[in-house]
Amino acid sequence: MHSFAYKNGLLHCENVDLQALAKQTGTPVYIYSKHTILNHFIRLREALAPLKAEVSYAVKACSNIAILNLLAKHGAGFDIVSGGELYRVVQAGGDPSKCTYAGVGKTEKEIRYALEQGIYCFNVESEAEMRAIDAIAKSMGLKAPVAVRVNPNVEAGTHKYITTGKAENKFGVDFEKIEALYEKASREMPNLVLKGLQMHIGSQLTQAKPFYEAVVKVAPLVKSLKEKYAIEFFSIGGGIGIVYQDTLESGVQEWWSGDEAPLTLNAYAEAVIPTLQELGLHIIVEPGRLIVGNAGALVTTCLYEKKGSAKTFKIIDAGMNDLIRPALYQGYHEIVPVQQHLNDEITADVVGPICESGDFQAQNRVMADVQAGELLAILSAGAYGFSMSSNYNSRPMAAEILVDNDEWYLIRKRQSWSDLIAGESVPE
């Protein structure tokens, strides 16, 4: 479900009128619903209740400390991929001992920091990394908890840039090489504790089948590692897909409704629970998009309309630097007017101010015929929206707002022009 709906012809997030809000904050602005974030987190935990699974939020999806703090207060663990993400979790009051640290390129500085903070486990992506962690742990007089990320080589059926569990992807260690690597680690790397196994097959999966196939394929390996090395956990990664189309049609909706293939939480749970339950291990899931995707919208102002010979362009004040998903993954985001329109549709491209033809949020979209000065909301932008934004074209990053019922909080100030050059200097 999500918490964006029209009331009296005006789009609201929970009980906050977005027109009034945007007047105060300016645009572009990211707006998140506290209710939706918590609802998704709790529902996933409930769906996996028979496993007592740990829901470890993938920080990269949306890393604002207010959101991390909210999830930490409700008992979330965190899936991190950099020292910076760990720093955020710590600053937000999250518990480092509930953090798992993935990523193929961890630096010495990051590994040291994670060891100092006492994270739950490193999810190691190569033998070379494993040796580096062993050496750093030795130099600190510690034992480092590690799991290997297995690449199960299954087809995730998602966009090629967000498929991670195929042999040609850079992630993890080949399924066939895992046993030998644990064997080597147990013989040659005395400063490691072999604590678990991890996998993540891809993102925005809208079918339960790949999850089922991956879990069934990897379970025997997990059993064997449990017997030989007494590993205590198995993390099955994130990747649960959400609905991006037609989420607004009849007000607040179930997140799996709409035209896209419905992956319900129940279908997901049914696909993975039986196999996982048998393992008798601590199970971790690492959802990012599911928790925050439908919980966020990017509100933007229509600056101009331009009628070209081939197309009509609605030019908005949000660029690909604010939301890069359409440009990078052909991602679809529903775009609706904040002030509801009735019966005045147009086919247009929604484009930003950036000097790139790839700077669009929608192409050939049938949409409300908004005029200059009107607001649009780009929906389902909570995941990989702000967190992938940049200062390209020297554009300050947008503000972020957290809505709680009829109140809202500025959780990140809009950057100023002077923020853009902070840290830069001219040689004398």
Ligand code: LLP
């Ligand atoms: N665990 C690991 C190891 C991951 O690499 C990821 C995402 C997740 C968990 C969380 O996946 P989720 O539940 O959010 O699907 N920027 C892309 C998505 C990149 C996902 C990267 N890894 C997008 O906007 O679609």
